[in-house]
Amino acid sequence: MEIKPGPLLSQINSPDDLKKFKEEDLPQIAFELRDYIIDLVSKKGGHFGASLGVVELTVALHYVFNTPKDQLVWDVGHQAYGHKILTGRRDTFHTNRIYKGLSGFPKRKESPYDAMGVGHSSTSISAALGMAVANKHKGELDTQHIAVIGDGAMTAGLAFEGLNHGGVANTNMIVILNDNCMSIDPNVGALKEYLTDISTSHTYNKVKDEVWNLLGKISKFGPNAQEIAARVENAVKHSLLKNSNYFESLQWRYFGPIDGHDTIRVKKVLEDLKDIPGPKILHCLTTKGKGYVPAEEGSPTTWHAPGLFNKETGEIVKVVPKTPQPPKFQDVFGHSIIELAEKNNKIMGVTPAMPSGSSLKFMMEAMPDRAFDVGIAEQHAVTFSAGLATQGLIPFCNIYSSFMQRAYDSVVHDVAIQDLHVVMCLDRAGLVGADGPTHHGAYDIPYMRCIPNMIVSSPMNETELRDLMYTGQLDKNAAPWVIRYPRGSGVMTDWKKPFKEIKVGTGRKVKAGEDLAILSFGPIGNLASDACKTLEEKGISAAHYDMRFAKPLDEVMLHEIFGKFDKVITVEDGCIDGGIGSAIVEFMADHGYASKVKRLGIPDRIVEHGSQKELYRECNYDAQAMVETAEVLFSKKAHTLAG
Ligand SMILES: Cc1ncc(C[n+]2csc(CCOP(=O)(O)OP(=O)(O)O)c2C)c(N)n1
Secondary structure, three states: OOOOOOOOHHHOOOHHHHHOOOHHHHHHHHHHHHHHHHHHHHHHOOOOHHHHHOHHHHHHHHHHOOOOOOEEEEOOOOOOHHHHHHHHHOOOHHHOOOOOOOOOOOOOOOOOOOOOOOOOOOOHHHHHHHHHHHHHHOOOOOOOEEEEEEOOHHHOHHHHHHHHHHOOOOOOEEEEEEEOOEOOOEOOOHHHHHHHHHHHOHHHHHHHHHHHHHHHHHHHHHHHHHHHHHHHHHHHHOOHHHHHOHHHHOOOEEEEEEEOOOHHHHHHHHHHHHOOOOEEEEEEEOOOOOOOHHHHHOOOOHHHOOOOEOOOOOOEOOOOOOOOOOOEHHHHHHHHHHHHHHHOOOEEEEEOOOHHHHOOHHHHHHOOOOEEEOOOOHHHHHHHHHHHHHOOOEEEEEEEHHHHHHHHHHHHHHHHOOOOOOEEEEEOOEOOOOOOOOOOEOOHHHHHHOOOOOEEEOOOOHHHHHHHHHHHOOHHHOOOEEEEOOOOEOOOOOOOOOOOOOOOOOOEEEEOOOOEEEEEEOOOHHHHHHHHHHHHHOOOOEEEEEOOEEEOOOHHHHHHHHHHOOEEEEEEEEEOOOOHHHHHHHHHHHOOOOOEEEEEEEOOOOOOOOOHHHHHHHOOOOHHHHHHHHHHHHHHHHHHHHO
16 A cells, blocks of 8 residues: 655655645644654554654754754654655655665665664764854855754763864754653663753753743844843743753753644744854654654653554554464573573673663663663673673673674773683674665674684574573683674574573584585574575585684694595685684695685675665675585686686
């Protein structure tokens, strides 16, 4: 069924079209925009609650500001669906997150309205500040710079760094703090408590009202806005606001909190703020999932990205499989860590804001004193884990591979150099699918294997994940550890087997063969198993080895492999450059072997979004690619012999 925009929204192909409407039409436009998002996401999937929460803000921003000249930077970008629809992408929005379709996040190559590409959190203030300083330098003083950041993203160190610099940079900049009290899971930490206090304090709100009364005059005064702004500032200075407000103390003029769902109010406030020079912060209170009852009344975490759902009933579509299905690796992690922690009281769990995504929430529920959500704070999560480890505890610090990029120095400086026993579970390692390049866990094998003292492992299946977790927590294996595993399900339904130790630095032969060897790392090895079967049918006998460790490598096994096979294929769900294939080629060179090796994995380019299956195909490391690669290795030999 075709999804039709409402009568006003259907006339809007750009912010210029939006500006043709009268102020009193804006609530209706917001209503239609919300409805369009609900229609589309219910049928096509994607992020949901966050975009619904900023519909009014999005309409007001594009109405008031002169985008794309004015630079509008969304934080994380999962809430930018309304922005995309208003900026010329309404009719292509049904391709959102689909292979070759629109990106689910703002993307510079997609539109001039996407001032900054994004996907990771808390970048917006620094990016907008850089733009503001650049435009000041160029003399473009009339350009506005707006960062829209959630209360969750505001908890990250990077956001603080931007605020700290921005407070003294004296640029034309507005930060809109979109405060809905939620991250993906409930927001955590002292800043969250502070924001709640400031939104509910009577004393504070009395002062705020005085400020607003003055501010309200600015529109009338027009050209004298600067003078009025100075008076506002004085009023603020002489009140308790300056002393009690976090943002004011960092030299940002703080306004709000205001109701972020009152389109006309938000529009008016933005118009006023436009004329006030210097760094400003507008605190908007919003509700995640606003305007869609099942989302407002249900769990915001579920409605963050609910998958397909019935718009009328709010029922989330669940395909009930006829046969038992393998669990997600995340759930294997989540249940296994509890089993291990019950036996070993030194084990602790740490997640930076992904308790549901990583399934650490099971441990947080079962053992609240031993599992922590530390907020969107990857760097802190790693160094905090290092601190726990100095005192003899064994933290399992679970971080998505791509988010771990942000914590690299902590890994080197606080874990590896200190030689601490921290088990870093890298979730979403490899190509993640629809979230695309910002979220692909492409680089962790090289960036971890180059660090001394590091053990880098990956399981081919669920029980291997359990066994690596078990092995990683044994005192005799105390070292900085990495266990990487991908998004999604494994292959075993009967996975809850007794834990077994795996000797560190050992792989295993999955299948014997005579003609060539395929060496895989991680669950991509299951596709290698499929490839071996096809090759067998084609008369090529392929051996298959599951490497399990990228560091230390199983040198005994590698000697055996290179002693026997002159054709080898390596395959990994990670970037080829510097990955395990590279490690194997280094081994080969170091030991004087001369086999023909073909390395498969993520190529040296940015891989866009699509399903994992589509992307493995595109990147040439699915089962078919392995078969074709093997055939090429053989045909080359045939050619050489003939020549
Ligand atoms: C560096 C990083 N860590 C974790 C995430 C995963 N993540 C995506 S959205 C989100 C919550 C953001 O909360 P908030 O900023 O309050 O925005 P809201 O969803 O509430 O609108 C998290 C943790 C991320 N995108 N980037």
